[in-house]
Amino acid sequence: AVAVTPEERLQGGIIAAGDGSRLREAGFAMPKPLVPVAGVPLIESVIRNFVAAGITSLVVIVNERERDCVEWARGRFAGLHLEFIVKTTRSSLESFLEVTARSGTGRLLVSTVDAWCRETDFVRFVEAARRRPPQATVLAVTPLVADEKPLWARLGADGRIVQLGEPGGNLVTAGMYLLSERIRLLRPPPGLGRLRDLLGWLVRSGEPVYGEIIQTVVDVDRASDVAFAEALVAATTHSAVGGGAG
Secondary structure (H helix, E strand, C coil), rough: CCCCCCCCCCCCEEEEECCCCHHHHHHCCCCHCCCCECCHHHHHHHHHHHCCCCEEEEEEEEEHCCCCHHHHHHHHHHCEEEEEEEECCHHHHHHHHHHHHCCCCCCEEEEEECCEHHHHHHHHHHHHHHCCCHHHCCEECCCCCCCCCCEEECCCCCEEEEEECCCCEEEEEEEEECCHHHHHHHCCCCCCHHHHHHHCCCCCCCCCCCECCCCCCCEECCHHHHHHHHHHHHHHHHHHHHHHCC
């Protein structure tokens, strides 16, 4: 785990209020946050990632069909400070704003529940994001396009995002965001329908928005995404077992 002082400690937020209809249609009977990848539910994977990064206070939003996730997570992570919002929202942006409004002062790290990545990669992202200016917004971006509706990004030489949501990017956003306290207090203009619209508005407004690269992140929306993530787990396990000086 990452060692941080109390004043440096980040708060965490998890957006887990999506409908999960494509996974249900593929035969997954449980709520989306409890869909397992290599035997580990998505919500457990992301909470483990937060803990590995030194974050033990989390606000989690689930929809009203996912109430079972609340007691499951409380039982599984009894030592953490978990605050749940049970609300069926109209969009990812509404879920995002619910989580950010419930969080206290300081910087906030938010992840979607279906942004699956290895723990070590998540920790590296958090460490890199923390080194950016305190007033910056930092997005995880990846060259691995495992998302059916990718949000393309292009970075400048200093890592600042110069283009978001337009053709021609060479990276895609990966569902993880480090937000300054100031950004969370901004009032977005009316008419923004999705979280990606808010992020695009920040970039166009000249806000300092940076990207930090994670090589492998899978947006788990379909059965094929679960299989892909499980293949990555198997490859990682095989590499660790094989060892050797490559």
